[in-house]
Amino acid sequence: MAWTKYQLFVTGLMLVTGSINTLSAKWADNFVAPGCGGSQEHSFQHPFLQAVGMFLGECFCLAAFYLLRCRAAGHPDTSMDPQQPFNPLLFLPPALCDMTGTSIMYVALNMTSASSFQMLRGAVIIFTGLFSVTFLGRRLALSQWLGILATIAGLVVVGLADLLSRHDSQHKLSEVITGDLLIIMAQIIISIQMVLEEKFVYKHSVHPLRAVGTEGLFGFMILFLLLVPMYYIPAGSFSGNPRGTLEDALDAFCQVGRQPLIALALLGNISSIAFFNFAGISVTKELSATTRMVLDSLRTIVIWALSLTLGWEAFHPLQILGFLILLTGTALYNGLHRLLLSRLSRGRPPAEEGEHERLLGGPRTAINDAS
Secondary structure, three states: OOOOHHHHHHHHHHHHHHHHHHHHHHHHHHOEEEOHHHOOEEEOOOHHHHHHHHHHHHHHHHHHHHHHHHHHHHOOOHHHOOOOOOOHHHHHHHHHHHHHHHHHHHHHHOOOOHHHHHHHHHHHHHHHHHHHHHHHOOOOOHHHHHHHHHHHHHHHHHHHHHHHOOOOOOOOHHHHHHHHHHHHHHHHHHHHHHHHHHHHHHHHOOOHHHHHHHHHHHHHHHHHHHHHHHOOOEOHHHOOOOOOEOOOHHHHHHHHHHOHHHHHHHHHHHHHHHHHHHHHHHHHHHOOHHHHHHHHHHHHHHHHHHHHHOOOOOOOHHHHHHHHHHHHHHHHHOOHHHHHHHHHOOOOOOOOOOOOOOOOOOOOOOOOOOO
16 A cells, blocks of 8 residues: 555654654764853763753644644544543653653763664663563563563674774763663663553543653653752762763853854754654554554664764674664564564455554553654
8 A cells, every 4th residue: 555645754754853863962962162161171961951852842742732632623633532531640650750761861872872872772672571561461472572582682782882892082981881771771761651651641542742742741840940959969970061960051051152053953852852753653643553663763774874974983793783683673572573474475464453552562662752
C-alpha cells in the first residue's frame, strides 16, 4: 500500500527532528565561550538547563492538543474523541522519572559521543521487559527474551568500541566510561517511567499530545525551580562551570550572550522535541509503532553519520557490529521478525495486538521518548 503525502511528511519530520534534537544538544556542548564576571572561556556544559529547555518544548504539545481540540469542536475528528476525566497529578510520578532520567542523559552526553549516546539508549528494552514481568505480570515471548539477550550483547560491543576508540582532551577514557554508565542508569529510570505510565495513566485513554504536554509541564516547573539550589550545590568533577556547582544558569546565559550560536542550538533542541513528539504520535497513529521503531533506528544512523562528518568523534568498526546487534535485539523484542516473515511468505501481515497502542509487551516507548 502506497503511503500518502501526509504519512511521508510525518515520517520525514520524525527522522529530521529526532536527529536535530540530539545533534543540537551535542552542538551546544562543543561551543567555548567566556562566562559571567570575565571568567575564562569554557565549554557550554549546562545539562540541567538544557533539560529545562527540552521540557519547555514538550509543553508546546499541550498547546497543540488544545488547538486541535478547538478545531475538532467544529470539525468532528475521531482522533480527538471526548477525553475521560482524570487527575493530572497522575502524571507527576512518571514526570519525575522523566525529569531525572533526562537530566542524567544530558550529563552523560557531555561525556560521551552522540552516536554512543543514541545506541546505548537501547538498554531501555532490557529493563522495560524485566519490570513489565515483575510489576505488571506480563509474560514475554521467546523472541522478546532473545531480543533482550541480543541487546545486552550489543551494549557490550558498543562499550568495547568506546574503550578502544581514540579519546581527545575533551572526552577522556574515564569520562566516556562514566558517561556510558550514566546512560544505562538513566534507562532504568525511564523504564520505571514506562511502567508507571502503563499502570496508572493509559487506562484513562488520555490523548498522547495531552500526556506529553502534561508531563512536560510538570518537568519544566520542577526542574526550573531546582535550578536555584543547583546553583549552590558543589558537584566536583561532574561540574562543567567555573564555580564547580551542579548547575549555573547565570553562567549559561552569559555564554549565550557572548556566543549567539549557542542560542540557536538551544532553540533547535526546544523546537525539535515538540515536533518530534507530534511526528512520533502521528506515525504511530497513521502507520504503526513498528514503523516508529524503524525510524528511531534510522535516526541513530543519521546522528552517527553526521557526527563522523563533523569530526565530533572517531570511527571504530566495532560500532557497526554493536549497532547491528542492538538493531536485531530491538527488532526481536518489538516483533518485527514476524512482520518480515509474513512478507516473505506473501501472507497477510499479522495483526499485532497493541500495534497502535504502544504497550510494554510490544512495540512501545515512553509517552515522551525523544532525547
